[in-house]
Amino acid sequence: MAASPSALRRAGNEEFRRGQYGPAAALYSQALALLEAAGEAAAEERSVLLANRAACHLKDGACSLCVADCTSALGLVPFGIKPLLRRAAAYEALERYSLAYVDYKTVLQVDCSIQAAHDGVNRMTKALLEKDGVNWRQKLPPIPTVPVSAQTRWSAPSAGDPGATASPAAAPGHTAGSTERAQTLKEEGNELVKKGNHKKAAEKYSESLKLNPECATYTNRALCYLSLKQYKEAVEDCTEALRLDPKNVKALYRRAQALKELKDYKSSIADVKSLLKIEPKNTAALRLLQELKRA
Numbered sequence: 001m002a003a004s005p006s007a008l009r010r011a012g013n014e015e016f017r018r019g020q021y022g023p024a025a026a027l028y029s030q031a032l033a034l035l036e037a038a039g040e041a042a043a044e045e046r047s048v049l050l051a052n053r054a055a056c057h058l059k060d061g062a063c064s065l066c067v068a069d070c071t072s073a074l075g076l077v078p079f080g081i082k083p084l085l086r087r088a089a090a091y092e093a094l095e096r097y098s099l100a101y102v103d104y105k106t107v108l109q110v111d112c113s114i115q116a117a118h119d120g121v122n123r124m125t126k127a128l129l130e131k132d133g134v135n136w137r138q139k140l141p142p143i144p145t146v147p148v149s150a151q152t153r154w155s156a157p158s159a160g161d162p163g164a165t166a167s168p169a170a171a172p173g174h175t176a177g178s179t180e181r182a183q184t185l186k187e188e189g190n191e192l193v194k195k196g197n198h199k200k201a202a203e204k205y206s207e208s209l210k211l212n213p214e215c216a217t218y219t220n221r222a223l224c225y226l227s228l229k230q231y232k233e234a235v236e237d238c239t240e241a242l243r244l245d246p247k248n249v250k251a252l253y254r255r256a257q258a259l260k261e262l263k264d265y266k267s268s269i270a271d272v273k274s275l276l277k278i279e280p281k282n283t284a285a286l287r288l289l290q291e292l293k294r295a
Contacts, residue, residue, distance in 0.1 A: 005031040005042075009049060016056065025056035047077040054086045058093075066090040079110050079150040088120055097127045102143050109146035119215075123247050126278070182212035189220060198224040215244040215251070222254045226261075234258035247278050253285060260288070265295055 003011070012027035028049045035042040035049070054069035070087035074080060088103035104120035128136040189204035205221035208214075218241035225234035238255035241248050252275040259268035272289045275282060 005034045012052060021056040021059045025053050028053040043076040047073040047080060051083040058086055058090055063090040063093045079146050081107055081110055085116055097124050098140050100124050102141055105143050110150060119245060179212050182208040186217050198227040215241045215248055219250040219254060226254060226257055231258040231261045249275055249279055256288060260292060265292055268292055
C-alpha cells in the first residue's frame with residue numbers, strides 16, 4: 001500500500017532531524033504530489049509541506065528555491081510564521097535586505113514575541129542603513145497589514161508553530177512544547193553560569209540545543225567551553241551561531257577569543273575586525289585586537 005501524505009511528512013521530518021535535507025525534501029515533494037488532486041481541501045497541509053521543504057532548501061543554501069516554496073505556502077495560508085521567517089532568512093542570504101525586512105516586520109505583526117524576527121529587523125536596519133543611507137525607509141516595498149483574524153489565529157502556539165525563539169530553519173517537527181522545554185533548559189544553564197558551574201551549564205545548553213538549535217544557546221555554550229578551555233568546541237559553537245545570525249557580536253567575539261587561545265591569530269583578528277564593522281566602539285573587541293597585534 002502506498003504511503004499516505006501524513007506518513008511521508010513524518011518520514012521527511014525524521015530525515016530533517018538527522019540532517020538529511022535532500023531526502024527530506026524528496027519525501028515532502030512526494031506528499032505534495034499526492035495532495036495536489038485534493039486542491040483547496042488540503043490547502044493547510046500543503047502549506048505546511050511547502051514550508052518544511054523550504055527549510056530543507058534553506059539548510060542546503062538553495063535560497064531561491066526556499067523563497068519560491070515559502071511564497072507558495074503563504075499563497076495557500078497567508079501570514080504563516082514559519083514560511084515568513086524562512087523566506088526572510090533566504091532573502092537575507094541573497095542580500096535582498098529590503099524584502100527580508102518586510103517579512104521580519106510582518107512576522108512581528110502576527111506575533112510580536114518572536115525574537116528571531118526582532119533580531120532580523122535589527123540586522124536588516126543596519127544593512128539597509130549602510131546600503132541606502134539615512135533615507136533607506138523610502139526605498140522599502142510596502143509592508144502588508146496583517147488582519148486581526150490572522151493575529152488571533154497564530155498567536156496561540158499550536159503543534160508545529162515556532163515558539164518565541166525558534167530559528168527560521170528550525171526542524172519541521174518542532175512543537176511549541178519542545179521549544180518551551182528548550183527555553184527552560186537554557187534558563188537553567190544561565191543560572192548555573194551565574195554560579196560558576198560551567199560544566200553543568202554546558203550540559204543544560206546541549207540538551208536545549210537538541211530541542212531547539214538557537215543562536216543564543218550556542219553562544220552561551222561557547223562561553224562555557226571557553227571557561228573549560230575547550231577551545232575547539234567553542235569555535236564550533238560560535239560558527240554554528242554565526243550560520244544562524246552572521247552578524248552576532250557575541251559569537252564573533254567568543255570565536256575570536258577561542259581562536260586566539262588556539263594561536264590562530266589571523267582568523268582571530270578577522271573575527272574582531274568583522275565585529276568592529278558592526279560595533280566600532282566595542283571596547284572589549286578593541287582591547288582584544290591590541291592583544292592580538294602584540295601576539
